[in-house]
Amino acid sequence: MDFELSDEQGMLKDSVERFVKDNYSSEARAKLADSEAGFSEDHWKMMAELGWLGMPFAEEVGGFGGGAVETAIMMECMGRGLVLEPFLATVILGGGLVTEAGSADQIEAIIPAVIEGNMKLAFAYAEPKSRFDLNNVETTASKSGDGYVLNGHKSVVYHGTAADKIIVSARTSGNAMDEDGISLFLVDNGASGLTRRDYRTVDGQRAADFTLENLKVGADALLGVEGKAYPVIEKVVERAIGALCAEAVGAMQQANEITNEYIKERKQFGVPIGKFQVLQHRMVDMYMEAEQSKSMSDMVAMKLSLEDEKERKRAVAAAKAQVGKAAKFVGQQSIQLHGGMGMTDEYSIGHYFKRLTTIEMLFGNTDYHFKKFAELSA
Amino acid sequence: MDLSFSKEDLAFRDEVREFLQNSLPPDVKDRCDRGLHPTREGQIRWQKILHEKGWMAPNWPKEYGGTGWSITQKYIAAHEFGQASAPIATPFGVSMVGPVIYTFGNQEQKDQYLPRILASEDWWCQGYSEPGSGSDLASLQTKAVRDGDDYIVNGQKIWTSYAHYADMIFCLVRTDPKAKQQEGISFLLIDMKTPGITVKPIYGIDKENSLNEVFFEDVRVPVKNRIGEENKGWTYAKFLLGNERTGIARVARSKRQVVRVREIAAAEMSGGRPLIEDPDFIAKLTRIEVDLMALEYTELRMLSMLANGKKLSAEPSLLKIRGTEIQQRLTELMVESLGMYGAPYEPERDYAGRNDIHPGPDYAHGPMAEHLYLRAATIYGGSNEIQRNIVSKMVLGL
Numbered sequence: 155m156d157f158e159l160s161d162e163q164g165m166l167k168d169s170v171e172r173f174v175k176d177n178y179s180s181e182a183r184a185k186l187a188d189s190e191a192g193f194s195e196d197h198w199k200m201m202a203e204l205g206w207l208g209m210p211f212a213e214e215v216g217g218f219g220g221g222a223v224e225t226a227i228m229m230e231c232m233g234r235g236l237v238l239e240p241f242l243a244t245v246i247l248g249g250g251l252v253t254e255a256g257s258a259d260q261i262e263a264i265i266p267a268v269i270e271g272n273m274k275l276a277f278a279y280a281e282p283k284s285r286f287d288l289n290n291v292e293t294t295a296s297k298s299g300d301g302y303v304l305n306g307h308k309s310v311v312y313h314g315t316a317a318d319k320i321i322v323s324a325r326t327s328g329n330a331m332d333e334d335g336i337s338l339f340l341v342d343n344g345a346s347g348l349t350r351r352d353y354r355t356v357d358g359q360r361a362a363d364f365t366l367e368n369l370k371v372g373a374d375a376l377l378g379v380e381g382k383a384y385p386v387i388e389k390v391v392e393r394a395i396g397a398l399c400a401e402a403v404g405a406m407q408q409a410n411e412i413t414n415e416y417i418k419e420r421k422q423f424g425v426p427i428g429k430f431q432v433l434q435h436r437m438v439d440m441y442m443e444a445e446q447s448k449s450m451s452d453m454v455a456m457k458l459s460l461e462d463e464k465e466r467k468r469a470v471a472a473a474k475a476q477v478g479k480a481a482k483f484v485g486q487q488s489i490q491l492h493g494g495m496g497m498t499d500e501y502s503i504g505h506y507f508k509r510l511t512t513i514e515m516l517f518g519n520t521d522y523h524f525k526k527f528a529e530l531s532a
Numbered sequence: 533m534d535l536s537f538s539k540e541d542l543a544f545r546d547e548v549r550e551f552l553q554n555s556l557p558p559d560v561k562d563r564c565d566r567g568l569h570p571t572r573e574g575q576i577r578w579q580k581i582l583h584e585k586g587w588m589a590p591n592w593p594k595e596y597g598g599t600g601w602s603i604t605q606k607y608i609a610a611h612e613f614g615q616a617s618a619p620i621a622t623p624f625g626v627s628m629v630g631p632v633i634y635t636f637g638n639q640e641q642k643d644q645y646l647p648r649i650l651a652s653e654d655w656w657c658q659g660y661s662e663p664g665s666g667s668d669l670a671s672l673q674t675k676a677v678r679d680g681d682d683y684i685v686n687g688q689k690i691w692t693s694y695a696h697y698a699d700m701i702f703c704l705v706r707t708d709p710k711a712k713q714q715e716g717i718s719f720l721l722i723d724m725k726t727p728g729i730t731v732k733p734i735y736g737i738d739k740e741n742s743l744n745e746v747f748f749e750d751v752r753v754p755v756k757n758r759i760g761e762e763n764k765g766w767t768y769a770k771f772l773l774g775n776e777r778t779g780i781a782r783v784a785r786s787k788r789q790v791v792r793v794r795e796i797a798a799a800e801m802s803g804g805r806p807l808i809e810d811p812d813f814i815a816k817l818t819r820i821e822v823d824l825m826a827l828e829y830t831e832l833r834m835l836s837m838l839a840n841g842k843k844l845s846a847e848p849s850l851l852k853i854r855g856t857e858i859q860q861r862l863t864e865l866m867v868e869s870l871g872m873y874g875a876p877y878e879p880e881r882d883y884a885g886r887n888d889i890h891p892g893p894d895y896a897h898g899p900m901a902e903h904l905y906l907r908a909a910t911i912y913g914g915s916n917e918i919q920r921n922i923v924s925k926m927v928l929g930l
């Protein structure tokens with residue numbers, strides 16, 4: 155057993171840390187978040203040049219063959235800086251689905267472009283009534299000639315605006331909650347029959363809702379086996395959850411450091427407020443939540459490659475539940491300990507709170523994963 | 533002990549209900565229900581309607597324009613206002629400075645300011661906090677130096693809610709720098725149009741502007757604008773804070789929020805059935821509801837003690853602590869009930885009106901904004917840590 159990083163992993167960490175330090179001062183981040191696109195194409199190119207966009211892909215397609223541990227290392231560093239580029243959406247989710255389900259042709263057409271920074275992806279899975287259930291798919295895809303016709307509504311697709319291609323889950327057979335009968339389709343953003351509504355999310359990122367109205371796609375748009383996408387979706391979402399846990403750990407650690415620094419500096423009643431025991435204990439609790447989350451995040455990164463499905467799923471549910479609970483506590487208390495200062499948009503701590511708030515929701519909130527864990531443990 | 537309502541009380545309840553149904557402007561109600569900041573115009577329009585009805589200041593004595601309601605009637609009105617999402621008057625005039633003026637002010641001040649508060653001719657703001665003086669308010673530095681019939685005020689206030697809407701500000705200023713902290717403070721009423729005052733907006737984590745910095749540079753304030761005695765301002769300030777803490781519990785609003793959470797959770801689906809049928813969700817909501825009921829009866833018990841001439845020490849702090857915790861838990865649960873539609877968020881100022889059409893269901897517009905803003909509820913009005921310090925010292929003698 156070993157939680158230490160290898161030399162190469164250490165170098166990866168150093169390089170992402172340096173990127174964050176150089177490009178993600180809180181002012182720079184705020185400016186980016188408020189810009190039209192909400193992230194920087196220059197950063198994206200830099201990430202491609204540094205090889206990060208190819209990190210989890212196999213060497214045959216031009217990647218670096220990294221695993222969940224490498225992803226976690228990167229995400230943790232990015233979490234510290236609240237990085238805005240669509241790494242999770244494009245590389246982990248989109249790239250993951252294409253490599254897991256796609257044909258050789260599809261992989262060849264997409265992954266090298268992703269690695270070079272020339273193509274962005276987004277995964278449209280959620281629907282107005284699906285909440286967190288990946289199997290709750292009402293969007294339909296019916297066979298028509300050689301291809302399919304898609305109809306439905308996909309909600310809160312992170313980075314759906316910037317993506318060149320949207321990967322849509324749709325039902326080719328069965329009923330709303332069935333795991334069987336779900337298929338994945340590659341859809342060009344801007345295709346006719348696809349209406350997009352862009353908006354900002356509370357964490358400073360970008361998302362979109364999509365309406366699919368008699369959207370026609372060819373047979374080559376089908377990603378993977380018709381009706382058999384659910385296990386692939388689950389697997390890739392597990393990786394995304396692992397990545398989000400790591401991002402949250404980075405964000406919590408940074409929020410705790412900022413807060414710790416603040417309560418040492420801020421004076422009231424003639425002393426630093428960090429001298430008040432109630433705040434000391436609160437800070438210790440925040441620190442403990444972040445440490446517990448770090449352990450769970452490392453654990454899940456190592457367990458994501460397990461073949462034992464039940465063991466793997468339990469690990470994912472437990473990690474997300476712990477991280478969700480911690481993210482709320484750390485985010486909220488960081489603001490509390492800052493007093494009025496914590497409520498201002500200009501100061502960085504609120505941005506950590508807001509990203510931690512959405513991480514808690516993404517791919518199932520704390521309650522959802524506690525429940526899942528209980529079911530898997532029964 | 534008796535909890536029943538008399539026939540008159542029930543008739544009063546019907547009167548309030550009917551009035552709100554007929555007179556509350558729909559746009560004002562909508563913003564209040566969603567938990568959005570009021571607009572200045574909408575708030576004033578509504579307050580004028582309240583004033584015409586004579587219901588602007590339920591807590592004032594009748595002689596100054598109060599309603600003369602019994603505590604039961606006040607309770608009934610608060611409940612009905614809460615259920616109807618009818619805003620109460622902005623607190624800075626009616627609940628904060630008004631009682632200070634009629635309790636400690638002179639006749640001229642009463643005549644000049646109280647009617648203008650009732651008629652919404654003056655929007656007041658509260659100039660207490662400073663960059664270096666938040667929880668430790670008594671360390672405040674804004675100076676007022678006597679010059680003939682004027683004070684000359686220099687310094688800075690911060691976190692001043694709605695200063696950008698305000699006509700008047702009540703300020704704590706240091707008039708004796710040599711005295712012990714609490715003994716060198718005076719309470720001044722200052723016209724916001726006085727030369728030398730600058731208001732600078734602060735944007736909150738909700739990306740809206742309700743907070744401000746207020747700068748004073750050689751601002752001349754007539755000595756007659758001082759409340760009570762020079763250097764006795766701390767006494768008046770504490771009196772005001774005591775009132776502030778009671779109102780801040782906002783029980784009636786939280787009761788309405790419980791209903792809203794139920795409504796949203798009935799419309800939202802989870803695992804193929806309404807979220808409201810999810811046992812975990814219900815358990816969470818129920819815990820909050822029971823805490824809220826306990827708070828409601830704690831508040832009523834305290835009000836009844838006051839009505840019977842008993843004195844309270846720091847008990848209102850309890851209302852503030854528990855009331856704000858409940859407000860936060862409720863908005864958090866409301867956001868949670870929205871699933872991923874909790875995440876879309878665009879501040880109103882940048883996209884005039886755009887956020888009015890939320891990408892999700894209509895009820896998803898509001899909860900996140902309120903959730904963000906209400907993180908402040910455990911900070912403002914004396915932070916909850918400070919309130920706990922007060923209770924442990926004053927009530928428990930620790």
Ligand SMILES: Cc1cc2nc3c(=O)[nH]c(=O)nc-3n(C[C@H](O)[C@H](O)[C@H](O)COP(=O)(O)OP(=O)(O)OC[C@H]3O[C@@H](n4cnc5c(N)ncnc54)[C@H](O)[C@@H]3O)c2cc1C
Nearest residue numbers: 430490491493494658660661666667691693908912915917
């Ligand atoms: C939304 C909002 C609206 C406001 N509106 C107004 C207004 O209209 N007018 C006005 O004058 N002010 C207003 N305030 C200011 C508010 O009263 C102060 O924010 C509050 O008093 C806390 O002061 P501070 O922000 O300086 O925090 P600090 O006093 O620096 O406190 C920071 C943290 O330290 C804790 N702390 C401080 N002292 C102790 C102690 N002795 N023991 C334990 N913990 C301690 C606090 O609880 C808090 O968690 C508003 C604030 C907010 C956020």
